[in-house]
Amino acid sequence: MMSLMARKQGSHSDITGPKVQAAALRLIAQNGFAAVSMRQIAAEVGVQAGALYNYTPDKQSLLLALLQAHMDELLNGWNDWDVPDAPEAALRSFVNFHITHHYDRQDSLFISYMELRNLTPENFKILEVQRREYESQLEGILTRGRDAGVFGLQDVRLGAMAIIPMLNGVSQWFRDDGRLSIEQICDQYWAFVKGVVNG
Amino acid sequence: MMSLMARKQGSHSDITGPKVQAAALRLIAQNGFAAVSMRQIAAEVGVQAGALYNYTPDKQSLLLALLQAHMDELLNGWNDWDVPDAPEAALRSFVNFHITHHYDRQDSLFISYMELRNLTPENFKILEVQRREYESQLEGILTRGRDAGVFGLQDVRLGAMAIIPMLNGVSQWFRDDGRLSIEQICDQYWAFVKGVVNG
DNA sequence: GTCTATAGTGTGATAGAC
DNA sequence: GTCTATCACACTATAGAC
Numbered sequence: 279m280m281s282l283m284a285r286k287q288g289s290h291s292d293i294t295g296p297k298v299q300a301a302a303l304r305l306i307a308q309n310g311f312a313a314v315s316m317r318q319i320a321a322e323v324g325v326q327a328g329a330l331y332n333y334t335p336d337k338q339s340l341l342l343a344l345l346q347a348h349m350d351e352l353l354n355g356w357n358d359w360d361v362p363d364a365p366e367a368a369l370r371s372f373v374n375f376h377i378t379h380h381y382d383r384q385d386s387l388f389i390s391y392m393e394l395r396n397l398t399p400e401n402f403k404i405l406e407v408q409r410r411e412y413e414s415q416l417e418g419i420l421t422r423g424r425d426a427g428v429f430g431l432q433d434v435r436l437g438a439m440a441i442i443p444m445l446n447g448v449s450q451w452f453r454d455d456g457r458l459s460i461e462q463i464c465d466q467y468w469a470f471v472k473g474v475v476n477g
Numbered sequence: 478m479m480s481l482m483a484r485k486q487g488s489h490s491d492i493t494g495p496k497v498q499a500a501a502l503r504l505i506a507q508n509g510f511a512a513v514s515m516r517q518i519a520a521e522v523g524v525q526a527g528a529l530y531n532y533t534p535d536k537q538s539l540l541l542a543l544l545q546a547h548m549d550e551l552l553n554g555w556n557d558w559d560v561p562d563a564p565e566a567a568l569r570s571f572v573n574f575h576i577t578h579h580y581d582r583q584d585s586l587f588i589s590y591m592e593l594r595n596l597t598p599e600n601f602k603i604l605e606v607q608r609r610e611y612e613s614q615l616e617g618i619l620t621r622g623r624d625a626g627v628f629g630l631q632d633v634r635l636g637a638m639a640i641i642p643m644l645n646g647v648s649q650w651f652r653d654d655g656r657l658s659i660e661q662i663c664d665q666y667w668a669f670v671k672g673v674v675n676g
Numbered sequence: 677g678t679c680t681a682t683a684g685t686g687t688g689a690t691a692g693a694c
Numbered sequence: 695g696t697c698t699a700t701c702a703c704a705c706t707a708t709a710g711a712c
Contacts, residue, residue: 294677294678308594309511309594309595310509310510310511310512310591310592310594310595311509311511311512312508312509312510313509313510313511313595315704315706316706316707317704317705317706325677325678325679326678326679326680327706327707328678328679328680328681328707328708328709329677329678329679331707331708332677336706336707337706337707392591393509395507395508395509396508396509396512432665432668436657436662436665437669439646439647439650440643440646440666440669441643442646443642443643443645443646443649444639444640444642444643444646446642447638447639447641447642450642451638458635463635466631466632467639469676470636470639470672470673470676472672472676473669473671473673473674473675473676474669474672475672476672477669477671477672493695493696514687514688515687515688515689516686516687516688524695524696524697525696525697525698526688527689527690527691527696527697527698527699528695528696528697530688530689530690531695531696535689536688536689
């Protein structure tokens with residue numbers, strides 16, 4: 279068994295790998311992809327630059343892995359989320375999910391919008407499909423609510439395009455020691471979203 | 478008079494200056510500040526890299542100039558905007574201003590959020606003050622409306638923090654040949670904002 | 677798996693001719 | 695005001711010892 283095997287000195291793949299991702303995420307969110315060097319990431323992890331290439335074929339792939347992990351977690355998280363059938367309850371559930379899911383993923387959310395432009399076109403397309411898939415989850419709720427006569431929303435697509443940036447905005451200013459708890463924020467934003475769909 | 482003076486060959490300060498700003502803006506929005514080289518900017522302008530240093534002392538100052546110009550135009554634009562007294566009419570006016578002002582400034586708006594992290598701390602502070610000043614224009618309207626009993630908004634600051642990203646979102650997807658005209662978008666977003674403040 | 681060393685390229689910024 | 699040429703340095707990625 280793994281835990282009984284003697285470990286070779288300097289063999290830390292299982293711990294270094296996640297540390298590389300975490301360091302890259304933090305540094306890229308803070309300074310931007312192009313501004314962060316492999317040496318900086320290595321220094322944060324506590325290895326030399328060359329060692330990073332055991333975990334990524336190149337810098338570009340490292341960014342792609344971060345963005346893909348973010349979208350995968352988002353879609354899987356929503357998939358596992360318990361969503362009521364009734365449109366209004368489902369929308370409330372979406373608001374709660376979106377805010378709480380990104381609560382401790384501020385860096386991920388930030389780079390998932392900011393660093394798309396540093397991807398190759400084909401990688402960009404893959405992520406756009408995933409983002410579109412997430413947006414259409416919200417649009418599905420809005421459509422059902424409108425068809426049921428619960429929401430007064432005219433344009434479902436536009437409503438989704440208004441709601442998502444509004445909710446994303448929370449991650450730009452939220453602090454744990456701030457004036458409002460995450461639950462209070464969810465409550466208030468639910469009121470805002472209700473206003474948007476009932477306009 | 479200027480227009481009668483003979484021009485020295487190769488003297489194009491008055492035309493090259495704006496071209497440098499425009500090229501830098503476009504390239505930085507597309508690729509990120511750190512990813513754009515002075516040589517790339519020079520190539521886009523049609524000069525050699527060394528010539529750029531007639532227009533900026535260094536690369537960092539070029540970025541600062543772009544971000545400052547954006548905030549100055551925003552604040553001056555709002556200052557010149559004709560705003561009604563009644564809170565609801567004033568809010569509608571703000572929505573119109575914000576969307577139409579950024580209509581042909583998508584690159585500026587984008588880098589004004591993206592590239593703040595590439596500024597020195599003191600330059601960052603200057604821009605934060607300006608941004609805060611703009612936000613408090615909106616908060617002033619919201620406060621007056623709430624005090625007059627026109628808006629049902631509980632938390633003015635939070636309302637402003639929800640409305641601004643929602644409006645900014647337009648610039649991420651708007652295209653001139655899109656489904657909706659800018660006037661239709663203003664109308665729809667006005668309905669959304671009304672919903673937010675009446676929640 | 678990590679290290680050291682390095683190849684090869686690109687960078688921001690400056691100096692001096694015109 | 696623009697050009698050419700260049701300095702000094704940083705970068706990504708690789709090779710080979712351990």
